[in-house]
Amino acid sequence: MNHHLIAELTEYVHNAEKDKKEIEKITAQLYPTLTIEEAYMIQEELIKQKLEQGYKIVGPKMGITSEAKMKQMNVKDPIYGYIFDYMIVEDGDFISLSDYIHPKVEPEIGFVLGKDLEGPNITVQDVLDATEYVFPAIEIIDSRYENFNFTLPDVIADNTSARGAVFGTNLRNPEDVALDMVGVTLSINGKVQALGAGAAVLGHPANSVARYANMISRKGQKVKAGQPILTGGLTEAIRLSAGDFVQVKLGGIGEVSFFVKK
């Protein structure tokens, strides 16, 4: 895949985000043979462009972290993308629907490491030993592709649908919570719309951080201390509408919420 094509496909997905206009997936017609490796090259170019625009990376986010989704997409590894500063919504604040294409929300458990983690061979225990805090979070995903219809390489190229994150302010020590058994509810206007438990993410949310550490170690990168890490959706994603009050509760950790305006 030459530089020219990477630049062209990066511009294609980046413009969709900037213009808030959904696009046909890359693999439909533009480039049907896109591989996972090539998709990460596009994502890297996309991230480079955002950094050049002056935006800052807040932290990584994991996707395709449930067994069901992995089976459905026929893959062995989860995927990762990056949350940027312009995507952050304060706990209790509101978003305007018009700033998004067709946003959905997922409840997640966030991690903050107290020391760097360098793969390969990072285990769940290594992650727990290195973790300073866990916290409740809501991820707002907004695939740039029509109807969230994409293949794995498509979604990787699209920074794994990243468009928003709300971090709760209940920070907890990981040793004080059985993270795989944390019960989660996602409510909209007081009505539970989705529910699950920590184990929904790769058997244990810390496993998501371990997989990320091991995946990026192949590129000579490590997971940095102090960055919030979103470990992946604990339930299916729920579509947002104007007037929604979205609240996620994580047993033994806390809650996080936001409003949706027109």
Added chain:
Amino acid sequence: MNKTNVLDTKMFSNHLANAWNIGEGVQPVTALNPDLHVDDAYKIQLYTIQQQVQSGQTITGKKIGLTSKSMQTMLGVGEPDFGHLLDGMELKNGDSLSFKKLLQPKVEAEIAFILKEDLVGPNITSFDVLLATDYIVPALEIVDSRIKDWEITLVDTVADNASSGFYVLGENRKKITEVDLKQIGMALYHNDVLQNTGVGAAALGNPAKCVAWLANKLADYDVALKAGEVVLSGALSATIEVKPGDRCRAKFAELGEVAVSFTE
């Protein structure tokens, strides 16, 4: 005119300081010049603090004011304000404070943040604040105004170091992981009679959000929040007027108690 020059800044600063010479509150600075803008007021505050630092005082932190909807409505403003804390303002838990050092004091209960990392705005979030926090402690702030009868507008209180007086910190340090900031309950007692109650969420919905506001606001004035500094994050309930002989005590969930008494 709506921009003060250096000479005016000094004049307004001296005008407020004169309250101590005459032993009572002075005219509001907005009575001297109704066109003063809040930016001018911060310049007056920063000038006053600079003078105090030059005379040997040390900045120990910052305080955030006007964090409740009711206070903002009363002064007709849409955001908080801030003032500087100096070492001369710090009291020990349980200390007595003489009215000789006060003009027209009031007491309010707050959560104090002690930072372990610098916080440099803009774009600081509540989450950044939590990551930069070493611990929190319960606090009482003794606010005082150099302006007669507390006849203040936003500009007046900002020029007057956000009506800062003294502050008392409790000893019971809690890590961010040990509390639910928004839900910390507080009961404020005046001479052992319950006066009012409050909760963490009274300060802009979350005390950490107040600190984030401060870090971002300070960036406008090229001031940073430094590791080791104390930040008083805003009153959790209404202020109490006090007189000599009075004692105030605030009791916080998880954080314990903090108290101060007043003498002639």
